[in-house]
Amino acid sequence: MKKIDVTEAIFAIKKDRELTWEAISDAIGMSIVWTTSACLGMNSFTEEAADKLIKYLDLPVDSKATLLENPTKEWDKAVPQDPLIYRLYEVVGVYGDTLKEVIQEKFGDGIMSAIDFTMDVDKQEDPKGDRVIVTLNGKFLPYKAW
Amino acid sequence: MKKIDVTEAIFAIKKDRELTWEAISDAIGMSIVWTTSACLGMNSFTEEAADKLIKYLDLPVDSKATLLENPTKEWDKAVPQDPLIYRLYEVVGVYGDTLKEVIQEKFGDGIMSAIDFTMDVDKQEDPKGDRVIVTLNGKFLPYKAW
Amino acid sequence: MKKIDVTEAIFAIKKDRELTWEAISDAIGMSIVWTTSACLGMNSFTEEAADKLIKYLDLPVDSKATLLENPTKEWDKAVPQDPLIYRLYEVVGVYGDTLKEVIQEKFGDGIMSAIDFTMDVDKQEDPKGDRVIVTLNGKFLPYKAW
Amino acid sequence: MKKIDVTEAIFAIKKDRELTWEAISDAIGMSIVWTTSACLGMNSFTEEAADKLIKYLDLPVDSKATLLENPTKEWDKAVPQDPLIYRLYEVVGVYGDTLKEVIQEKFGDGIMSAIDFTMDVDKQEDPKGDRVIVTLNGKFLPYKAW
Amino acid sequence: MKKIDVTEAIFAIKKDRELTWEAISDAIGMSIVWTTSACLGMNSFTEEAADKLIKYLDLPVDSKATLLENPTKEWDKAVPQDPLIYRLYEVVGVYGDTLKEVIQEKFGDGIMSAIDFTMDVDKQEDPKGDRVIVTLNGKFLPYKAW
Amino acid sequence: MKKIDVTEAIFAIKKDRELTWEAISDAIGMSIVWTTSACLGMNSFTEEAADKLIKYLDLPVDSKATLLENPTKEWDKAVPQDPLIYRLYEVVGVYGDTLKEVIQEKFGDGIMSAIDFTMDVDKQEDPKGDRVIVTLNGKFLPYKAW
Amino acid sequence: MKKIDVTEAIFAIKKDRELTWEAISDAIGMSIVWTTSACLGMNSFTEEAADKLIKYLDLPVDSKATLLENPTKEWDKAVPQDPLIYRLYEVVGVYGDTLKEVIQEKFGDGIMSAIDFTMDVDKQEDPKGDRVIVTLNGKFLPYKAW
Amino acid sequence: MKKIDVTEAIFAIKKDRELTWEAISDAIGMSIVWTTSACLGMNSFTEEAADKLIKYLDLPVDSKATLLENPTKEWDKAVPQDPLIYRLYEVVGVYGDTLKEVIQEKFGDGIMSAIDFTMDVDKQEDPKGDRVIVTLNGKFLPYKAW
Amino acid sequence: MKKIDVTEAIFAIKKDRELTWEAISDAIGMSIVWTTSACLGMNSFTEEAADKLIKYLDLPVDSKATLLENPTKEWDKAVPQDPLIYRLYEVVGVYGDTLKEVIQEKFGDGIMSAIDFTMDVDKQEDPKGDRVIVTLNGKFLPYKAW
Amino acid sequence: MKKIDVTEAIFAIKKDRELTWEAISDAIGMSIVWTTSACLGMNSFTEEAADKLIKYLDLPVDSKATLLENPTKEWDKAVPQDPLIYRLYEVVGVYGDTLKEVIQEKFGDGIMSAIDFTMDVDKQEDPKGDRVIVTLNGKFLPYKAW
Incomplete structure (x- = not known):
């Protein structure tokens, strides 16, 4: 299989x-x-x-x-098209440089790991329309100098 | 200017x-x-x-x-390259279908808005390495049938 | 199925x-x-x-x-080729910046939703050649500041 | 100039x-x-x-x-990125085949012209959020057999 | 079928x-x-x-x-590769701006329709090598101002 | 210069x-x-x-x-966007295989040269709308076997 | 078949x-x-x-x-990947402008035909490592002015 | 400089x-x-x-x-457009698999080097039209097993 | 087979x-x-x-x-997506120019062969997390002048 | 600056x-x-x-x-062209799946970090031609389940 x-x-x-x-x-x-x-x-x-x-x-x-088995992680299109997934891609495009500025100001030069990483989805009820809460939690990895 | x-x-x-x-x-x-x-x-x-x-x-x-002024929101490359930003793109690629399954199970057919949307970055201190917490908060928008 | x-x-x-x-x-x-x-x-x-x-x-x-079932909405080619569909893509390309100027002048900084959205097609009879009327109707979503 | x-x-x-x-x-x-x-x-x-x-x-x-002067009509990216313009592109992607089915059912084999074409934007006030109305009006051009 | x-x-x-x-x-x-x-x-x-x-x-x-049935008109590659077809693509690339200048000088601002359109292929015998004559015949469509 | x-x-x-x-x-x-x-x-x-x-x-x-000077012949985009030029590209896409069938039926296996090549544009007056006549005239080059 | x-x-x-x-x-x-x-x-x-x-x-x-039958000549990828074929592509990339300069200096404005064309592969024995000799032989086609 | x-x-x-x-x-x-x-x-x-x-x-x-100085060897477009250079690219596309078959039949599994490599251009006079002779000469490099 | x-x-x-x-x-x-x-x-x-x-x-x-049999060496996507493979691609992107500077300073103008080439993977145990050691070993090939 | x-x-x-x-x-x-x-x-x-x-x-x-300052790490082309850098890209393409198999067999499901990472270049003298030794040394990061 x-x-x-x-x-x-x-x-x-x-x-x-x-x-x-x-x-x-x-x-x-x-x-x-x-x-x-x-x-x-x-x-x-x-x-x-x-x-x-x-x-x-x-x-x-x-x-x-x-x-x-260890999966090969791949996806279909470089730019996703389904509206729900595209909106997430758009967030990365619009706020990518912002996140770089803010994370590196708080942590120093490095990245948020996508491997030592967890993610959660919650529902926040709201009379004006419920809200989706997506929380990314990744280990900070500092760049190494050698 | x-x-x-x-x-x-x-x-x-x-x-x-x-x-x-x-x-x-x-x-x-x-x-x-x-x-x-x-x-x-x-x-x-x-x-x-x-x-x-x-x-x-x-x-x-x-x-x-x-x-x-209202900005024109554009970004440089379809696939981002800076490692910090790429990891976020990778999260969308690897977990895009998962988020679609989970959000639509919790909310019904629709999307998380990237317009009626806020985002926060927090630092979680951890002796094994501090962690970056990114929280996305978007209004759920149900698809309309007409 | x-x-x-x-x-x-x-x-x-x-x-x-x-x-x-x-x-x-x-x-x-x-x-x-x-x-x-x-x-x-x-x-x-x-x-x-x-x-x-x-x-x-x-x-x-x-x-x-x-x-x-909730569909995954995807399409075949980034730039459509069938002439009927291409003309619509061309309209977005030629008039995209114009629509941004006009909609944001009338509504403020934000977008027309493609989710809380309906569309109709009508036929306008005309002796010089009938005309196709396509009407897009989407909720205006203002960008949020937080 | x-x-x-x-x-x-x-x-x-x-x-x-x-x-x-x-x-x-x-x-x-x-x-x-x-x-x-x-x-x-x-x-x-x-x-x-x-x-x-x-x-x-x-x-x-x-x-x-x-x-x-007659302009050369060109746009910057094959897939637009500004959220307002992208939503229009998404409408073409999601509803392109639908519009082809409906227009050709109503008019026969042919297309809606993007040249003999006008477009309008209106504001529909609505207590649940104002709505953007975009109306495309293009001459129907039947394919020629020869 | x-x-x-x-x-x-x-x-x-x-x-x-x-x-x-x-x-x-x-x-x-x-x-x-x-x-x-x-x-x-x-x-x-x-x-x-x-x-x-x-x-x-x-x-x-x-x-x-x-x-x-009304066909969906699509082709395989954005840039064709078969040498016969590529040469036609090359003609469009090399002479595209020229045709725009010449057609719009003769007809005004507008385009040659590819829908209200016919095409013929003829053979011109020539002792130095026969020649292919391809004739495109499309209705001129002026841009509309409104 | x-x-x-x-x-x-x-x-x-x-x-x-x-x-x-x-x-x-x-x-x-x-x-x-x-x-x-x-x-x-x-x-x-x-x-x-x-x-x-x-x-x-x-x-x-x-x-x-x-x-x-001998020019370097290049063009800006793999798929042209100006409507006048795009229609020509569309003709190549829609009719490319047709032209290959018809030309090779009339001439044998080979191509129409885009080098030993001339092109003309004419105006055909027509009460229902003037027509653009573009004539391509290229030498037939048979493939060589060796 | x-x-x-x-x-x-x-x-x-x-x-x-x-x-x-x-x-x-x-x-x-x-x-x-x-x-x-x-x-x-x-x-x-x-x-x-x-x-x-x-x-x-x-x-x-x-x-x-x-x-x-007349073949439709197509290949799989715009940039080839097999190392043997890529090296040839690289030669075209690195030496393309050079070949244009040298061929047009020797022959005038025009091209080397890839249709009225033959090619051979030979082996040149060499104690420091045998050498591959690829010989392209194409008719020179001068551009036409009309 | x-x-x-x-x-x-x-x-x-x-x-x-x-x-x-x-x-x-x-x-x-x-x-x-x-x-x-x-x-x-x-x-x-x-x-x-x-x-x-x-x-x-x-x-x-x-x-x-x-x-x-050691140059950085780069070229402008993945698929060249100038007709003289495109014809060479086309030769690689049409004959790439053929050259792989023939070279590896003559030499074994390996490639023709594009580094330990020379190239020449000659003119072959011919009453039916002069011919361009391009000769590629590269060292054969066998793949290593380890 | x-x-x-x-x-x-x-x-x-x-x-x-x-x-x-x-x-x-x-x-x-x-x-x-x-x-x-x-x-x-x-x-x-x-x-x-x-x-x-x-x-x-x-x-x-x-x-x-x-x-x-001699394989045709090809891979699926120009930019790999599986995180393990992408990290290697990223290393080439981030350090490509650096490697060019350092290798050519040590060896002169030329390249590291990917054909006369071996590679090894080792595990370096480390209390702070084991480390992957990948060693590339390729023959230096100097560019030829002729 | x-x-x-x-x-x-x-x-x-x-x-x-x-x-x-x-x-x-x-x-x-x-x-x-x-x-x-x-x-x-x-x-x-x-x-x-x-x-x-x-x-x-x-x-x-x-x-x-x-x-x-923290740099934005970006590179010019998705597929590099300079021969020295391309060979490294080719190694990733040809051996990417192999490295995934071997590293994950030795370490379990996870990746080699490109952030907690060092790299060295050495020269190995060899009478048949000197060899370039590139050593990548990255921390192994196991995927997290949560």
Whole structure:
């Protein structure tokens, strides 16, 4: 089985049993964002999480090796087009230099890691329209001089 | 004066007086992220913020009209290259579909606005290496059927 | 079933029964533009519209879940080539800066939403050649300062 | 003088005298959209409109020949980035095939001209947020068989 | 049947019976260029031409609806590579600005339509090497001011 | 002097004396298309044509060497944007494969030269709207087998 | 059969019988470079060469029509990546302007034809490492003035 | 002085004294292709060649250090447009796979070096039209296994 | 069999028997980097290495000819996206000019060969986090003057 | 002063005094690769290194603030063209997947940091041609699950 096959199996079961990502992530004891990304094939499962997922969703046994595999992380288009994803790309374009100024003022010359990194999505209820809260949390890595 | 001229004037004064974006944003009573982006020419100032900025930095009087102007928001390359900015682009690439799944599960079919939108940067101290916390806060906009 | 499968089923039935988009949209009580876009898989159906469509076209029952799914909105080429679509792209290119000037003069700094958005197509009869009237109607969203 | 020089002169006078595009278009008796696009150098002036504009804005006499010149219509990036303009591009991407289906169902095989074409922008007041109305009006051109 | 299926059927029969585009276009009473383009799926047939083509080539009956369909006109690469086609692209690149100067000097500000358009190919015999004559014939469309 | 300097000088004199390309080409005894392209710097002048042009327009003497220089033929964008030029590009895209079929049916395997090549533009008056006639005339070059 | 099918058949037989391109080209009496390119589907066979090839390799009879067909010459990527092919591309990039200077100094304004063109590959033995000799031989085509 | 400054100085003197690349290369005792490329700034001069060139052309003394500098070899466009250079690019595209087959059949797995490389241009007189002979001569480099 | 088929067979056996690249490379007596690249189809096997690999992994006999074949070396995207590979691309972007300065200062004008080339990966244990050591070893090739 | 101004000043002094990068790096007590990259504006100086550099090269005092500034790291072209740099890009393309396999086999799922990273260049003398040794040394960063 390839990553894509396991992903399609998960989607089919999720649709059939009318599950949510929240329920799946609760069942394996991980966050909803990480769980979804790993089910989409963009992160490798830990052994424990894989076992729980297979049990919860009744996935075939040989999907375990696939869930543990290190993914090749790639995306389709250099500039994304789906409006939800494009808006995030636009934020990076419009505020990229700003974030560089502010992060480096607070931390020194370096970057926010996208590897030692977690992300969360929350809902803030608001009478004028609910708000989406996305929180990125990455380790600061200073540039090295040698 | 064009946006770029005012931006260069602000940078020169900031360097000369050894100011920080934090000090500048405190002086005008706005957040550090928004202030930096507006000084970089990516947002238009409110009249009040423009007046305070001009006073605090002793900018020339005719910079006011420029600060109030609506910017054309553009960026240099479709795929950013500076490592700090690229990591954010990579997050959008790797987690774009995940965010779409999670946000639409929580909110229904629609997007997070990048216009009715705010963003903050915080520092989380950590003995294993400090962490950068970036928080995006955008209004949820449901797609309309007609 | 995937979005594309339902779209192909709709096209086959439409061709076979010699239906028009106008007839289909009348049957489900929605506008012709929205109905066509949703049948093409670019918008998600409301439950009511999905039920009516399935009934009117005798679509298979399991197409309902697919019609309700949130689509990933993507298109094939960054610069469209079909002459009808290219002319619209050309209008955006030639008049983009003009629309920015005029809309922001009338409304302030902000954008026309493409999410809280409707569109209509009308025919204006004219002895020198009929005219196509396309009307875009989007909520104005002001940029936020914070 | 080149188109760009006249455009910059118009912008400087407009800013200095605090004029609006609406005032300028009223003064020359043309629509606001066309006037703005012609001032931005994307359309050629008629002799009458050029004379009125020069008189109203006190432009130099030799700007007339430039205003009458046929422009080369080009834009900076294949995919626009300013959020206001991008949303229009997105509409073309998301609804391009839909417009092709609907226009050709109503008119037959052919296109909406972007040359024999006019466009208007209106403001629709709405307590839930004002709405931008953009109306495209282009002659239908049927494909020729020979 | 899709456009591509009918095109492949036509090519197979043409090869099998050793027909030429000239013979096919004579049989349906249309020009060779238009006939070839319509057989390649780049133009829609008139009902009369479709009936004659189906009869002449013994195409299946259900190909008629497909021949009448409005095609989506797209091509593979932004810059063509086959040497015959590239040379035409090169002509547009090398002489594009020249044609703009000459056409607009003769006709005023506007364009040559590619929709209300016909094209012919002729052979000019020449002892130093025969010459290809390609004639483009398009309606002049003046830009509209409004 | 560089090609671009001579081109700008020619444009300035042409505008100043209100000349046309037709008048200039008559004065040097060459076709209007070739003359315009050579004045735009896309073809090298023959010595005779250069002498006549310099005399007719009172160009500086040292422009002669520049007029005789072999140009580097390049254009700005892979896909042209000005509507007049784009329509020609579109014709190549839509009819490229058709022209390959028709030319190679008439001449055998080979191409139409864009070097041993001439082009003309004519005006065909028509009560329903004048028509632009562009005629390409290129030597057929058969592929060589060796 | 399509070009690609015949190419695959030739490769299979060549591998199976352990033939070389040299042997195949000797058998059909053509050069190795042309023979290889024609077997790869990038040139059309003459009738005589096709007959000899079919006989030598025992290709199916209906491959003849395919071998005679005029190919559409296209390649996969605008910038080639295989190191052997990239080096040739690099030579064009590094020495392109040089070749233009030298060829036009020797021949006048014009180009080297890639159609009336032959190419050969030879091996020059050398104790310091054998050398590859590639010889391009194309007819000079002078630009035409008209 | 930068490479481009020395190149422009050489071109100016060459034009002024009506020199040829052949004369210049004879004067410095190197081939015409290498000399031209080095004068265009695409190769570094040996000390001896630099001294001879400076003497022959009366270049300023400080141009020597510039002539000796290692150039950064870059070109303007991924796909060249000038017809003479494009034809060479086309040869690489059309015959790239063929050259890979033939060179690797003759030499084994490896490439032709573009660094340990020379190139020559010759004129072959021919009553049917003179021919350009371009000879590439590069060391064969076998891939290493380790 | 094609390269991709043999690669897939190797991956399946490796996964099934839980082998490592290190074990496979030890079995055939070659380095781990070269072995992996050759198994991925990016290098051709020597006869000896192919025999050992087939024996060790029980590959089908006819895979030998495929392992010996010269690969076409291509990759999917001009800018890689997987984070591990992108970081290497970023190193080339950030340090490319630096490496040019340093290598050419140490060796003279020329390049590091990517053909006469070996590469190794080592693990350096470190309490603050283990470090990856990648060593590139390529022959210096001086540019030739002729 | 901007980064580019300081870089140009350093280059001018280095050329004038005939210094090497090795001498400069020795003078400031840092490695040659890091020193060169920082002088090229691709890394920020530590205060100590900046002081030493200014003293050693007699740079103007106000260059210090510029040397300390955090650079924006960008490069000119997505695919580099200078042969020395291209070969490194080619190594990433050809061996990218291999490095992913080998590094992740040795370290687990994660990447080699390009931030907590050093690089060295050495010369290995060899009678068959000296060899360039480039050593990359980056911290391994494991992906985080959350």
